[in-house]
Amino acid sequence: MTAVNGVGELTVEPPQERGDAARNRLRLLDAARTLIAERGTDAVSMDDIAAAAGVGKGTVFRRFGSRAGLMMVLLDEDERAMQQAVLFGPPPLGPEAPPLQRLLAFGRERLRFVDTHRELLSEANRDPDARYNAPFAVMHTHVRVLLDAAGSTGDLAAQADALLALLDADYVTRQLVDGGRTLDTLGAAWESVARKLCGK
Amino acid sequence: MTAVNGVGELTVEPPQERGDAARNRLRLLDAARTLIAERGTDAVSMDDIAAAAGVGKGTVFRRFGSRAGLMMVLLDEDERAMQQAVLFGPPPLGPEAPPLQRLLAFGRERLRFVDTHRELLSEANRDPDARYNAPFAVMHTHVRVLLDAAGSTGDLAAQADALLALLDADYVTRQLVDGGRTLDTLGAAWESVARKLCGK
Numbered sequence: 001m002t003a004v005n006g007v008g009e010l011t012v013e014p015p016q017e018r019g020d021a022a023r024n025r026l027r028l029l030d031a032a033r034t035l036i037a038e039r040g041t042d043a044v045s046m047d048d049i050a051a052a053a054g055v056g057k058g059t060v061f062r063r064f065g066s067r068a069g070l071m072m073v074l075l076d077e078d079e080r081a082m083q084q085a086v087l088f089g090p091p092p093l094g095p096e097a098p099p100l101q102r103l104l105a106f107g108r109e110r111l112r113f114v115d116t117h118r119e120l121l122s123e124a125n126r127d128p129d130a131r132y133n134a135p136f137a138v139m140h141t142h143v144r145v146l147l148d149a150a151g152s153t154g155d156l157a158a159q160a161d162a163l164l165a166l167l168d169a170d171y172v173t174r175q176l177v178d179g180g181r182t183l184d185t186l187g188a189a190w191e192s193v194a195r196k197l198c199g200k
Numbered sequence: 201m202t203a204v205n206g207v208g209e210l211t212v213e214p215p216q217e218r219g220d221a222a223r224n225r226l227r228l229l230d231a232a233r234t235l236i237a238e239r240g241t242d243a244v245s246m247d248d249i250a251a252a253a254g255v256g257k258g259t260v261f262r263r264f265g266s267r268a269g270l271m272m273v274l275l276d277e278d279e280r281a282m283q284q285a286v287l288f289g290p291p292p293l294g295p296e297a298p299p300l301q302r303l304l305a306f307g308r309e310r311l312r313f314v315d316t317h318r319e320l321l322s323e324a325n326r327d328p329d330a331r332y333n334a335p336f337a338v339m340h341t342h343v344r345v346l347l348d349a350a351g352s353t354g355d356l357a358a359q360a361d362a363l364l365a366l367l368d369a370d371y372v373t374r375q376l377v378d379g380g381r382t383l384d385t386l387g388a389a390w391e392s393v394a395r396k397l398c399g400k
Binding site for chain 1: 326331332352353354355357358359361362363365366368370371374388389390392393395396397399
């Protein structure tokens, strides 16, 4: 992903401006992450982010188009970071850990991810095509392969679908908000079902 | 459920009209069921239903308000019929069959139900509160109780959530339309996961 916007603005800018734009972009994303971690997504406005990054509000909109645009960039970057951690990172998420341990770690890690991004993920769920997008397909393969390696048998694709439903943004939100659950008890529930499927 | 409409029209009608209204209502619902079974939901219009029932189109709208209103009545009646069959009907759905057999039969029966009503159920899914409505709670309890009786252990509520995700209208539609699955292979997938959870 580059800082080039929808109309290709940066391709005609002089080098100095390109550097400023990239720096502003990073500064805004860092500010957004810090504020969201402190207050939760709902309590962070574009004004807050601009002020924390020390740039004008116009710059935020020039870089990201809208609040949803900025959130989408954060979601996308975190999605890539998680894929990296799963494929190449250290245990227990990464390939050096035993398959069942990786599977359990994946559930807990994804629950934290969903909690951070649940506003945008729930919005995406309103569109059935967005619900089953490329990241979903990657997760589905990952879970299926781990179920296989951890010794499960039977319809592994259906088992992966059933397990991933416990990480769905609407499901997680409902359990956290109305069901009185925590990320920890949801992680334990995921672990219980995953172990059951692997017979362990 | 009575034939009284939203503005209480029937309470001021003479007995003869009330009888006609009830008869028309039943005739329209029968016609709608027959046409949907023949052609699928998508290919049935209000005009078709009125013509098949031998009443004017105005009567259909007076009785049900809209196409969605008629479909909602069909959904509601089928939902009640399925609840009756599950609670009091003959095996394998009803209480005389062993728990695992009831669980497997429930999955296959619900897949047929979802296939018949998937248009309306998918629409309801756009609203997260409607997704987890009263019928969902009844199904969840039913599946949880059967998992317990069939010998599963661990977090049975999470297992029920995972299993019910395989019967979700959007999931089923996607598997049937884009995934090249059939109600039969989806029934086999449900059976595979259910057996796995029960260790059988």
